[in-house]
């Protein structure tokens with residue numbers, strides 16, 4: 001990039017905000033209560049509600065950055081991530097924005113000052129409410145940016161126009177059908193998975209391929225689960241230690257082993273909701289135990305801990321993680337992508353035709369050193385096993401039980417269309 005372009009873009013902000021001096025991620029001098037504040041949390045009331053910390057990581061020097069926050073329910077917290085790409089012609093592209101807290105904005109403004117302003121904001125999903133919710137407030141902070149959204153957007157219970165959902169009119173556009181027609185076609189290719197009809201509204205996400213860095217940007221369809229808690233989850237270890245207990249009354253020391261134990265249980269909750277190794281004791285017992293807990297504050301759920309982990313839960317985690325292999329989340333395997341196996345496999349083949357060596361998903365671990373063969377293999381659950389092909393260990397039936405019950409139940413009462421045969 002030409003230096004004059006960089007300087008011009010960096011100072012000609014047109015954003016209605018004053019330039020902010022650069023701050024390092026470790027900086028603790030600012031007022032955290034306002035720095036992490038996210039006032040719109042009641043719209044999608046996920047933990048950590050009105051307080052969100054942001055961790056920025058430079059993935060490829062001067063080219064690619066990830067911004068991680070966390071989200072969760074009942075202290076089951078996982079990373080949610082946006083990716084920022086420096087454009088060759090100057091400026092930045094933001095894929096899947098996160099909550100624009102002051103801290104998040106400051107870290108992005110630091111990049112703008114160096115590399116040029118945010119030119120494009122991509123909403124790559126129609127169904128991922130946890131991503132959609134941030135795009136309107138985020139776009140309002142970057143008034144010169146074009147907002148490009150996955151086609152077939154919808155809302156529930158009313159199908160409202162995008163401007164009613166906070167997306168800026170006049171500069172919000174669906175991604176063109178042909179990626180060659182996109183304003184960033186010289187640097188990116190993309191492929192739309194869906195729309196997959198789910199009754200209430202379709203599932204759809206858009207994979208982006210950044211050619212220069214050979215990086216695939218993915219929203220929800222692919223994850224990899226780390227054995228250790230991701231750094232952003234460790235910024236506040238309380239949820240990890242909460243789940244590391246075997247009994248409500250256990251005093252848990254903040255050690256790496258306990259953080260790891262809590263994380264692995266959180267991952268089982270996050271992917272299965274009700275993993276096979278989990279027992280919920282009778283509520284009478286839970287209430288009696290709660291009386292003996294020292295910390296009965298709201299933060300500790302008043303001492304309530306309705307979980308018992310059976311021996312062997314670690315094997316369940318090991319099967320889910322599969323040594324960090326690329327994984328299509330069980331909920332997508334059992335309730336969503338099996339409604340459109342051929343369309344999903346066609347999309348996976350298209351994505352696998354790109355020559356990437358790195359994947360940045362919007363959740364869990366990143367960056368992933370992975371290529372197109374590994375990506376394509378993650379979708380083998382949609383295919384009939386062929387003798388001689390690479391076998392993929394299936395996820396344990398005991399862990400999938402709840403999701404399979406939901407699959408059958410939703411299909412029966414026609415909330416979801418029936419699943420289709422493997423190809």
Ligand SMILES: [Fe+2]
Nearest residue numbers: 128130220362
């Ligand atoms: Fe998501």
